[in-house]
Amino acid sequence: MFLGFFLALRAAGVKASLREFLTLQEAMQQGLAGFDTEHFYYLARAILVKDERLLDKFDVVFAEHFKGILQPAPAGVDGVAPRELPREWLEKLAEKLLTEEEKAQIEALGGLDKLMETLRQRLEEQKGRHQGGNKWIGTAGTSPFGAHGFNPEGVSIGQEKGRNRKAVKVWSQRSFKNLAGDAELGTRNMKVALRRLRRFAREGAPEELDLAGTIGSTARNAGYLDLKMVPERHNAVKILLLLDIGGSMDEHIHLCEQLFTAARTEFKHLKHLYFHNCPYDSLYHDARMRRGDSMPTNDVLHKYDHTWKLIFVGDASMSPYELSAPGGAATFYNAETGQVWLQRLLDAYPKAVWINPTREQYWQHTHTIGTIRKMMDERMYGLTLGGLDAAMRQLMQ
Amino acid sequence: MRFEGTESFVATEDLKVAVNAAVALQRPLLIKGEPGTGKTVLAQEIARALGRDLLSWHIKSTTKAQQGLYEYDAVSRLRDSQLGDARVHDIGNYIVKGKLWEAFEADVAPVLLIDEIDKADIEFPNDLLLELDRMEFHVYETRQTIKARQRPVIVITSNNEKELPDAFLRRCFFHYIKFPDRETMERIVAVHYPGISQLLLREALTSFFELRDLPGLKKRPSTSEFLDWLKLLLAEDIGPELLRETSAAKLIPPLHGALLKNEQDVHLFERVAFMARRG
Numbered sequence: 278m279f280l281g282f283f284l285a286l287r288a289a290g291v292k293a294s295l296r297e298f299l300t301l302q303e304a305m306q307q308g309l310a311g312f313d314t315e316h317f318y319y320l321a322r323a324i325l326v327k328d329e330r331l332l333d334k335f336d337v338v339f340a341e342h343f344k345g346i347l348q349p350a351p352a353g354v355d356g357v358a359p360r361e362l363p364r365e366w367l368e369k370l371a372e373k374l375l376t377e378e379e380k381a382q383i384e385a386l387g388g389l390d391k392l393m394e395t396l397r398q399r400l401e402e403q404k405g406r407h408q409g410g411n412k413w414i415g416t417a418g419t420s421p422f423g424a425h426g427f428n429p430e431g432v433s434i435g436q437e438k439g440r441n442r443k444a445v446k447v448w449s450q451r452s453f454k455n456l457a458g459d460a461e462l463g464t465r466n467m468k469v470a471l472r473r474l475r476r477f478a479r480e481g482a483p484e485e486l487d488l489a490g491t492i493g494s495t496a497r498n499a500g501y502l503d504l505k506m507v508p509e510r511h512n513a514v515k516i517l518l519l520l521d522i523g524g525s526m527d528e529h530i531h532l533c534e535q536l537f538t539a540a541r542t543e544f545k546h547l548k549h550l551y552f553h554n555c556p557y558d559s560l561y562h563d564a565r566m567r568r569g570d571s572m573p574t575n576d577v578l579h580k581y582d583h584t585w586k587l588i589f590v591g592d593a594s595m596s597p598y599e600l601s602a603p604g605g606a607a608t609f610y611n612a613e614t615g616q617v618w619l620q621r622l623l624d625a626y627p628k629a630v631w632i633n634p635t636r637e638q639y640w641q642h643t644h645t646i647g648t649i650r651k652m653m654d655e656r657m658y659g660l661t662l663g664g665l666d667a668a669m670r671q672l673m674q
Numbered sequence: 675m676r677f678e679g680t681e682s683f684v685a686t687e688d689l690k691v692a693v694n695a696a697v698a699l700q701r702p703l704l705i706k707g708e709p710g711t712g713k714t715v716l717a718q719e720i721a722r723a724l725g726r727d728l729l730s731w732h733i734k735s736t737t738k739a740q741q742g743l744y745e746y747d748a749v750s751r752l753r754d755s756q757l758g759d760a761r762v763h764d765i766g767n768y769i770v771k772g773k774l775w776e777a778f779e780a781d782v783a784p785v786l787l788i789d790e791i792d793k794a795d796i797e798f799p800n801d802l803l804l805e806l807d808r809m810e811f812h813v814y815e816t817r818q819t820i821k822a823r824q825r826p827v828i829v830i831t832s833n834n835e836k837e838l839p840d841a842f843l844r845r846c847f848f849h850y851i852k853f854p855d856r857e858t859m860e861r862i863v864a865v866h867y868p869g870i871s872q873l874l875l876r877e878a879l880t881s882f883f884e885l886r887d888l889p890g891l892k893k894r895p896s897t898s899e900f901l902d903w904l905k906l907l908l909a910e911d912i913g914p915e916l917l918r919e920t921s922a923a924k925l926i927p928p929l930h931g932a933l934l935k936n937e938q939d940v941h942l943f944e945r946v947a948f949m950a951r952r953g
Contacts, residue, residue, distance in 0.1 A: 294840075294844050296844050296845075297844055300699065300701070303699060304695055304698075304699055307698055307699070309691075309694065309695045309698055309699070310691075315687070316687075316691050319687065319688040319691035319692065320691050320692075320695050322688070323688075323691065323692035323695055323696070323703075323847045323848055323849055324695070324847060324848075326848060327704070327838075327840075327843035327844075327846070327848045328843075328848075329706060329850040332850060492749070493748055495752075496748035496749050496751065496752035497746075497748050499752070499755060500752060500755065500756070673836075674834070674835065674836050674837050
């Protein structure tokens with residue numbers, strides 16, 4: 278009974294277990310739901326969902342699965358069953374990612390594939406340097422190709438810093454400054470905030486006198502002294518810090534340096550790796566992000582298990598393609614989209630937050646911030662003391 | 675016997691289904707929700723509605739799972755041994771029963787409230803898995819096994835400060851108390867202040883929900899705070915026209931101290947009120 282529903286729930290990410298499924302069967306056998314679909318909905322919800330963040334997913338699956346069987350949509354779905362998106366909407370999703378004003382700003386060429394195709398043709402056609410104009414690859418024009426332009430779908434070639442900070446591709450190997458760990462000034466406040474993230478554990482050799490334990494065991498021992506020793510307490514929290522570097526992050530570098538310095542002294546187990554805009558199949562040990570100096574993301578996932586807490590530091594501002602399209606990465610060809618990699622990381626590390634140095638009031642103006650924020654289940658915080666504090670609380674939950 | 679809410683507690687349909695299912699299938703019921711939505715009160719009301727006793731176990735950050743079962747008072751025994759008390763020979767004299775033991779021993783299965791389970795150490799729920807599942811535990815000192823005569827109705831509340839382990843969650847029924855909508859709120863107020871004037875109630879509710887909708891509030895006022903505020907309004911004999919007052923300097927509701935509990939929120943509200951006045 279309801280096996281299909283159960284499987285659909287699991288597929289949607291509501292990880293109900295077999296045990297809970299059997300409990301539902303038991304409840305149905307006892308006739309707890311009566312013959313009322315609404316009661317069945319409440320009953321199934323109480324048994325199968327254990328986290329209020331998953332309630333919405335449950336509602337969607339429920340409405341989808343019992344569509345047609347239940348004439349009136351169950352309460353809690355706001356009386357409206359979710360509709361399927363028209364096919365062409367999905368196909369055009371990539372284009373839709375750009376805001377209306379961006380589209381109005383300039384008339385762009387077709388999809389990403391078309392863009393790359395045209396670029397290849399132009400590269401073949403073009404000889405010599407070009408500036409201005411609206412077709413040839415050069416600088417400061419409105420053609421989708423070239424640097425320092427304003428075409429939101431543009432491909433930037435050989436530029437140091439993105440002007441609109443949205444280049445779909447940056448075809449040059451950047452070398453950026455390492456986030457140095459010596460910016461000591463002004464990090465105290467951050468350390469205090471980070472200090473929330475402490476989980477003391479006693480590990481290692483017993484060296485400290487356990488006073489309470491000694492008293493207890495002496496009393497149990499009918500008054501004969503029985504000394505107890507325990508290992509020293511220390512912070513056992515493990516942090517995996519992934520830092521966005523380069524491009525639009527340049528203006529936040531000072532703040533990020535401070536955060537990094539504070540984190541380095543505060544945590545004993547801290548592993549930091551770099552990425553540019555969005556993590557893909559490899560992460561870098563060094564902020565210069567040289568190919569040879571990288572670590573496959575899959576190895577990271579295997580080496581650091583789920584007890585590590587994941588902290589992203591990045592402005593999450595990039596071209597929508599870098600998140601959603603294969604081959605959209607700024608520096609190389611990525612077979613799988615940034616979203617896939619991000620989701621993989623999020624699945625591997627249930628404790629994860631995104632710390633964003635962009636000021637919170639500007640978040641709504643960048644589409645990819647919204648997308649990533651949604652993927653993070655709203656666990657995105659500003660790089661302010663209040664934001665850090667909230668992020669650390671979230672990690673400690 | 676079914677739980678249908680009581681004259682002093684308004685239960686929504688989904689809450690009733692969850693409670694009745696948990697009682698019928700003898701599973702613990704985990705209740706979450708915003709603070710002040712009546713999580714703790716629910717257990718009292720279930721006990722009243724079902725005619726059972728209520729045992730409350732309030733959890734603190736230092737509470738250990740073992741304390742719910744029993745504690746061995748070794749220090750008393752040590753003292754008694756020094757004084758030559760005869761009681762010292764029976765270790766059973768120094769076993770102090772915990773709430774769970776009491777609940778297991780009762781003649782009529784009581785309602786056991788484990789309040790704010792998220793306050794305790796992160797391992798706390800795991801330490802109670804077997805006890806809640808089989809409803810029995812072993813007393814090591816006296817070598818006896820305590821088994822529940824009847825399975826008590828267990829209500830567990832959580833404020834979401836820590837996440838609970840999956841193994842624990844699998845054994846529970848779960849209900850999230852949503853913040854009541856206007857209609858439910860009216861029913862709740864009717865239960866608490868049956869004689870209240872409709873006009874005052876309408877204005878108070880409007881002010882209250884507007885206040886809750888204010889973006890950026892650090893702590894949004896809850897049902898219980900709204901009830902306190904109403905009580906104050908009644909005590910001070912403040913009329914509905916004062917609440918409706920939208921002229922300058924009156925934008926902040928009277929006696930707002932009952933609703934807004936920190937100064938940033940009061941400042942925020944004043945700022946918004948000021949802007950609204952200008953606009």
